[in-house]
Amino acid sequence: MDPVTLPTDRLVLSAPATSDAEDVIAYATDPDVIAYTPVPAPYGHAEAVEWLGRCRTGWESGTRLAWAIRRREDPRLLGTVELFQIADGAAEVGYATHPDARGHGYVTEAVSAIVDWAFATPPHGLGLVRVQWRAIATNHASLAVARRVGMSYEGLRRSGVLHRGQRHDEALAAVLRDDDRSTPLGWPAPTGRPDA
Ligand SMILES: CC(C)(COP(=O)(O)OP(=O)(O)OC[C@H]1O[C@@H](n2cnc3c(N)ncnc32)[C@H](O)[C@@H]1OP(=O)(O)O)[C@@H](O)C(=O)NCCC(=O)NCCS
Numbered sequence: 001m002d003p004v005t006l007p008t009d010r011l012v013l014s015a016p017a018t019s020d021a022e023d024v025i026a027y028a029t030d031p032d033v034i035a036y037t038p039v040p041a042p043y044g045h046a047e048a049v050e051w052l053g054r055c056r057t058g059w060e061s062g063t064r065l066a067w068a069i070r071r072r073e074d075p076r077l078l079g080t081v082e083l084f085q086i087a088d089g090a091a092e093v094g095y096a097t098h099p100d101a102r103g104h105g106y107v108t109e110a111v112s113a114i115v116d117w118a119f120a121t122p123p124h125g126l127g128l129v130r131v132q133w134r135a136i137a138t139n140h141a142s143l144a145v146a147r148r149v150g151m152s153y154e155g156l157r158r159s160g161v162l163h164r165g166q167r168h169d170e171a172l173a174a175v176l177r178d179d180d181r182s183t184p185l186g187w188p189a190p191t192g193r194p195d196a
Helices: 018-028 031-036 045-061 106-119 140-148
Strands: 011-014 065-071 079-087 090-097 130-136 152-163 166-176
Touching (some): 018 079, 018 090, 065 106, 090 106
Antiparallel strands (some): 079 090, 130 166
16 A cells, blocks of 8 residues: 555654664664564664665555654654554554653654544545554553553553563553543553553
8 A cells, every 4th residue: 555644733644764764773772662662672774774664565565554753844753653463454553752752742642643544444544443552561651652542451461472581561452443532441550450
């Protein structure tokens, strides 16, 4: 499929381009990105070029769709949101940003727009019914984004994910097309007990 550009109030979400390689390296080498995502480490020009190539083929096949997060007035790639494992009406979402771009709600804004598009009926979107999210359970910033976009908590896979040689608890959440995104359900209270 052709890459899809999605404008939001403050952002333009567009397919990453070869010219974004240095910006990709800048966020992919951030310690939090290494701690919580499966980026190669170390990460240099070859890794960025390889990932940008996968972005291109992902759009071509329609199986893995990546968007660069950019401010409307600034072409710098601040981070990315990806939809992957797109099959049978469902997909998974993943995201990461450079530390400079955190704390402004950009990822929440980007993921919300991408979820809207994923649920929209073709040709205006993918016509999905479910978008899911997974994260290492101690990744509170990622949990907060998933909750803010209206995902409901689906549970914890104890020691469910292997990351950099160690097993971690993995949190699961998802949003369905017909969910009321203003009332995400089931997120654990700080004690770890479900609150809804
Ligand atoms: C996960 C990650 C993308 C979240 O980034 P983030 O900046 O916290 O997320 P957002 O862009 O949605 O911004 C939310 C923050 O902006 C604040 N904010 C400011 N204006 C806002 C607005 N208009 N709307 C929403 N939030 C706003 C929120 O209060 C929140 O701050 P807080 O965490 O202090 O409460 C980032 O921490 C990251 O890249 N981590 C490393 C990679 C990673 O873990 N990826 C996920 C793997 S599962």
